[in-house]
Amino acid sequence: MKRQTDIAVIGGGPAGLSAAVEASSFGLKIEVFDDNFTPGGQLIKQTHKFFGSKKHLCGYRGMDISKILLQNCASAGVTINTEACVTGIYGNILAVLYPERFEEVESKAFVVATGASENCINFVNNDLPGIYGAGAIQTLMNVFGVVPAKKVLMIGSGNIGLIVSYQLLQAGVKVAAVIEALPNVGGYLVHSAKLRRMGVPIYTRRTITKAEGDGNTGVNSAVTSQIDPNFNVIEGTEIQFDVDCICLAVGLTPLSDVLELAGCRMKYIPELGGKVALHDEYMKTTRDNVFLCGDVSGIEEAVTASLEGKLAGLSAALYLSHEYREKIEKSRLQILEELRIFRDGPFGEKARKGNEKLVREYKYER
Amino acid sequence: MRIEEHPVLTFKRYKKIVFYFEGSPVEAFEGETIAAALIAGGTATFRVTDKHQRPRGLFCSVGKCASCLMVVDGKPNVMTCVTPVREGMRVEKQKGKGDLT
Amino acid sequence: MSDNTSNSGLPDEKDISRAMPSAESLAQSPKAVIECFQEIPCNPCVEACPRGAIKITEGINQKPSIDHSLCNGCSLCVYQCPGLAIFVVGIDRDNPSKGFISIPYEFLPVPEKGEIVDILDREGVKIEEGTILKVNDSKATDRTRVVTVQVSSGLLSRARFIEMKRRTK
Ligand SMILES: Cc1cc2nc3c(=O)[nH]c(=O)nc-3n(C[C@H](O)[C@H](O)[C@H](O)COP(=O)(O)OP(=O)(O)OC[C@H]3O[C@@H](n4cnc5c(N)ncnc54)[C@H](O)[C@@H]3O)c2cc1C
Ligand code: SF4
Ligand code: SF4
Ligand code: FES
Numbered sequence: 001m002k003r004q005t006d007i008a009v010i011g012g013g014p015a016g017l018s019a020a021v022e023a024s025s026f027g028l029k030i031e032v033f034d035d036n037f038t039p040g041g042q043l044i045k046q047t048h049k050f051f052g053s054k055k056h057l058c059g060y061r062g063m064d065i066s067k068i069l070l071q072n073c074a075s076a077g078v079t080i081n082t083e084a085c086v087t088g089i090y091g092n093i094l095a096v097l098y099p100e101r102f103e104e105v106e107s108k109a110f111v112v113a114t115g116a117s118e119n120c121i122n123f124v125n126n127d128l129p130g131i132y133g134a135g136a137i138q139t140l141m142n143v144f145g146v147v148p149a150k151k152v153l154m155i156g157s158g159n160i161g162l163i164v165s166y167q168l169l170q171a172g173v174k175v176a177a178v179i180e181a182l183p184n185v186g187g188y189l190v191h192s193a194k195l196r197r198m199g200v201p202i203y204t205r206r207t208i209t210k211a212e213g214d215g216n217t218g219v220n221s222a223v224t225s226q227i228d229p230n231f232n233v234i235e236g237t238e239i240q241f242d243v244d245c246i247c248l249a250v251g252l253t254p255l256s257d258v259l260e261l262a263g264c265r266m267k268y269i270p271e272l273g274g275k276v277a278l279h280d281e282y283m284k285t286t287r288d289n290v291f292l293c294g295d296v297s298g299i300e301e302a303v304t305a306s307l308e309g310k311l312a313g314l315s316a317a318l319y320l321s322h323e324y325r326e327k328i329e330k331s332r333l334q335i336l337e338e339l340r341i342f343r344d345g346p347f348g349e350k351a352r353k354g355n356e357k358l359v360r361e362y363k364y365e366r
Numbered sequence: 367m368r369i370e371e372h373p374v375l376t377f378k379r380y381k382k383i384v385f386y387f388e389g390s391p392v393e394a395f396e397g398e399t400i401a402a403a404l405i406a407g408g409t410a411t412f413r414v415t416d417k418h419q420r421p422r423g424l425f426c427s428v429g430k431c432a433s434c435l436m437v438v439d440g441k442p443n444v445m446t447c448v449t450p451v452r453e454g455m456r457v458e459k460q461k462g463k464g465d466l467t
Numbered sequence: 468m469s470d471n472t473s474n475s476g477l478p479d480e481k482d483i484s485r486a487m488p489s490a491e492s493l494a495q496s497p498k499a500v501i502e503c504f505q506e507i508p509c510n511p512c513v514e515a516c517p518r519g520a521i522k523i524t525e526g527i528n529q530k531p532s533i534d535h536s537l538c539n540g541c542s543l544c545v546y547q548c549p550g551l552a553i554f555v556v557g558i559d560r561d562n563p564s565k566g567f568i569s570i571p572y573e574f575l576p577v578p579e580k581g582e583i584v585d586i587l588d589r590e591g592v593k594i595e596e597g598t599i600l601k602v603n604d605s606k607a608t609d610r611t612r613v614v615t616v617q618v619s620s621g622l623l624s625r626a627r628f629i630e631m632k633r634r635t636k
Contacts, residue, residue, distance in 0.1 A: 035429070037450075047374045049549035049611065051509035053527050059511045059547055061374070061609070085429075117430055127433075129410035129423025136427030136447075144402040145369040145377035148424075157476070170573060171369050178476075185476045189505045190550030192476025197628040199591025202476040215421035218410030303508070345506040345528030373575045374610045 005031045005079075007316050008094045008107035010086045010258055013041020014302045015294025016113030017069040017078075018309030019316070023111075024076035026317045026324055031105070032078060033096055035085035038143075040066030041115055041294075043302065045138035047167055051188075052303040052342075062302065063142070069306075086114075089262040089290065109289040109316040112259050113309060116252035116273065116295040121155070124210040130218030131211060134164045134249040141171050149245030153222045154178045155208050159187035159301075161249030165195055168247075176241045178202045179224055181231065188347075209233060211246055222246050254296045262290050267361055271354030272298030278362040281355075282332055283312035284319075286365060291316050298358075300351050307339050368406050385455040400446035400457055401427065401434050412436050412446060413460035436460050477589055478504050487624050488535045488556070497540025497557030497567075501533050503550060515547035542569050542603070546611040555615075556623045566620040567600055568627075572612045576633055578602055586618055587628040594622055597629075 007023050009016045012034030020030045038044055046062025057065050073080060085097045089112075094105045118133040120126065132140075132148065134156075140146045152173055154165045157180035165175045178195065183204055185192045192202060206226050213219040226237035253274040260266055264277040264285040276298055277285045283293050293312035294305035311332055318328045343352050369377065380396040387404060394403035401424045404412070411421040412434050425433035429448040438444040439456050442464025446457070488498035501512065501521070510527045520537035521544060523529045542555045548571070555569040578584060578599045585593045601615040618626045 049609075051507060051549050053510045054514055058509065059549060063375075118426065127420055127422060129412070129421055132424065133426050136424060139427045140402055140405060140424075141369070142375060144398055144406075145372070145375070145379075146398075146402050146406040147367050147369060148405050162476075170373055180475070188507050188550065189476070189478060190503060190507070190552040193478060193502065193589065194551055196476050197587060197589050197591055199587070204475045215411055215414070218421075218423055341526045342508050342528075344526050345508055347505075347507055348528070371575055373573050373577075 011113035012039030015305040015309035018306040019313035020078040022310040022313030033084040056303040114255040119251040152245040156249035162187040162191035271350040383453040416462035503552040515544040546608040569615040572614040585630040
């Protein structure tokens, strides 16, 4: 007989772990499946103190927040499977691939919290060794304590580009510059100010056009140029940086494959970073027993991922048992209000708009 | 290079082990991935592509892009960014699609 | 159209001058300078201040405001701000041409009292040298050490970072 569980949570980042803890208070059996060695998702690589409010564990460093979430899971009796890559949801069956074996797990409900994958951009020789995604550099540097380079050019000035640049400096690596295609820095001013006072320049309206290097030692230089408002390269504006590494921090795309395979209706929403499963405000997809939360429902950040996780966990619990309906409905409204307050600023606007579109579309489809 | 001192982090380094890259011994620590150990030792190129003989190194480090495929103990197409390094392992650059030797 | 390198990622001059405490209030005690000029979802500074000097009245996206008459320059908020956007500035009463700034510092080596360091402005340019007066490396700072360095009073609104002459290997 197949292993059985009440709720299978796919992805063990802040969203998945929060969903698991929240759902566990209703006497349900919860299992988390994460494809990493260590659960925690993006959090395990974050050495900086997080934003938000005390209630949302801000002020702690990301890696310490993941420890707290894991402790909460442990005391809630949640089982966490690591190195467990979910390849699909087929009806009520979850297909899980481990390094040496394959397993099918039967579950009554699913919470998909697979996070996001990093984008790449086009330029000459963008496949040379020494060009890394920002996440790869973070993993090497902050999980394994290995630095891949002496001097890095950072592409992208969103929060990830700014934060990873700062983390490189902390690890003793030089950052030649941050390059941004848009006219303004994308991330928070407080993050860019930290870099600027350490002497790192930020070039806006500029892009990378070419990497140079050889097959043995990899990258040894990067060529950049200014671009016009239509993103065309302006001749004669080249600046070449002698660097042994180029780091790409050019955005994230929701990792929606599992949801799409599960037959959830999808929609391309640029504000949310790509193709996202339609869902109602309580994180239910067009399949009654499949819920989603975190970056896979639109690129945001850890606090909103956790709050959405709680919503998804509660909604999954409600789907399985009506015994606690009143309590669950009350909690869900509270969390919705917290999300609203959190997204109320200019940086929350994209998420606000994107989510409105999704929910509207969801209602229309129903 | 390995980070010895960090203002925020402390790294737990487990048992020191030795593996072989293209026949030469490389030091590593248990718990590291093959890719992390190679990069710590200064190796940038992990494989050469089939069609255009393009060198490739680590890219995503989360098992999603296939840039880091190598031949490990004779077995091709091993994703070295998610495979732990082990004592005595033989790791080779992969040339092309990787035939079983 | 040119590269926007000079001011990209830097706070606006007007915002900076508004954030600085007045000369009168600085004569009373050191004061916090909050360089957080965007609406971002964040508010730990409010809870960090035991004297209720920092306020975010609505939600958590509003910009923080500080009542300098309530601030005594204790610097508890400096290491609790995840944006490392709060500094404390003060004037030396015995020698008003000299002052000091406390900055959040997350790098190695950790400076030592008495050590001479380069003082940098918001763009990382050296503006003078100064002596380290104090380093708070207590457990409470959770590795965001608070380093206090002597600065000419005239540079209090410009000095924002230090560079060690001693380097890690
Ligand atoms: C450099 C950087 C800095 C950041 N700084 C901040 C900050 O200061 N404040 C803040 O609030 N947020 C910050 N964030 C954002 C925050 O980390 C993410 O928004 C948050 O982690 C999203 O949570 P999640 O649970 O949705 O996804 P993730 O944390 O990405 O977790 C998803 C997990 O699912 C796993 N997974 C994926 N697919 C499968 C599968 N098929 N089978 C099994 N497991 C799978 C992944 O391996 C991963 O462990 C930062 C992010 C980065 C990259
Ligand atoms: S320095 Fe002390 S008194 Fe002044 S705002 Fe900060 S915490 Fe409050
Ligand atoms: S804690 Fe710092 S970054 Fe957050 S609102 Fe207060 S001053 Fe701004
Ligand atoms: S580096 Fe992308 S799969 Fe290994």
